[in-house]
Amino acid sequence: MNIGIVGAGAIAHFLLKEINQKDHNDLRIKSVFVKDKRKYETVASQFEVELFTDLTDFLSSGIDVVVEAANINAVKDLVPDIITQKDVVVISVGAFADMELVTKIGHLANKYNNDIHLPSGAIGGLDILQNAHALGKVTYVSLTTRKPASSLITEEIEEAQVVFEGKAADAIERFPKNMNVSIVLALAGIGMENTKVTLIADPHINKNIHHVEITGEFGEATFTIKNNPLPENPKTSYLAAMSILGTLKRMNGKIRIGG
Ligand SMILES: NC(=O)C1=CN([C@@H]2O[C@H](COP(=O)(O)OP(=O)(O)OC[C@H]3O[C@@H](n4cnc5c(N)ncnc54)[C@H](OP(=O)(O)O)[C@@H]3O)[C@@H](O)[C@H]2O)C=CC1
Ligand SMILES: O=C([O-])CC(=O)C(=O)O
16 A cells, blocks of 8 residues: 655654555555655655645655544534545544545545545544444543643643643644544544543653543543653653554455444
8 A cells, every 4th residue: 555644743744754664565655745845855765755836746746545644623614625535544643533524525525535534643432432432421531641841831830730621623723733543533423512621731751641531321431541752742642643543454454344
């Protein structure tokens, strides 16, 4: 499967190293869409990929699937065009807090018969939530995220501080680089307005910790993950990058486990 990536930051580098410099069967990154080729010219030689700044050229470069690893604005600007030609994996899931965009991209995906994949990113438990919500009988979903203070605020603090408390819809507005997880959780369950979020800046930790609580007719579930950060961008958890690789492998296989 030939892959094109949008973005050349921390997640893209993880994927380039894993996929193009190790053996992941027939996965191969061929093309990278960037805003500025000069900034990333070493990426082309180091990973044997071609850089593109023109979307039409990028999409016709022999790729089968596009992975977005850029940001929310890139999803809004590029995915409506990409989905008319290719399957797409989106990691800046926060873009889908905009329900108009979800409707538009969903309509185009149907019309052109391409798929949108939203990896679980830095969290887990989405299988439980979606199954539990199949009858619409989930009553409560919350996410409590604790990150190193420097990932969330610029001021120096001595003690852990709640920097946001409210609904997922507002969490992603306030923290677009840190709260994509709240939106994938909301999409899998009871929505942007009902998914409760607490975000804590903690000067004493070096992991990105997400704690999910779900209550419904099925019973109750809790889930905590203590993520190691990606060294190139500590705001981003290692597992978020890995979840894209996992998604690509599952797309390329015929046996689907869980879900
Ligand atoms: N769903 C989840 O659980 C998670 C999602 N994320 C999200 O994943 C995304 C990527 O994360 P990460 O790799 O750490 O971020 P980085 O900041 O390290 O990299 C982002 C890259 O995207 C590029 N970029 C931005 N806009 C465009 C565009 N319009 N076209 C092409 N390239 C573009 C940037 O280029 P330049 O430097 O030139 O601006 C940069 O190379 C972020 O949105 C992040 O919030 C992260 C963690 C978890
Ligand atoms: O990587 C993480 O731990 C979560 C994150 O940044 C996001 O959801 O935007």
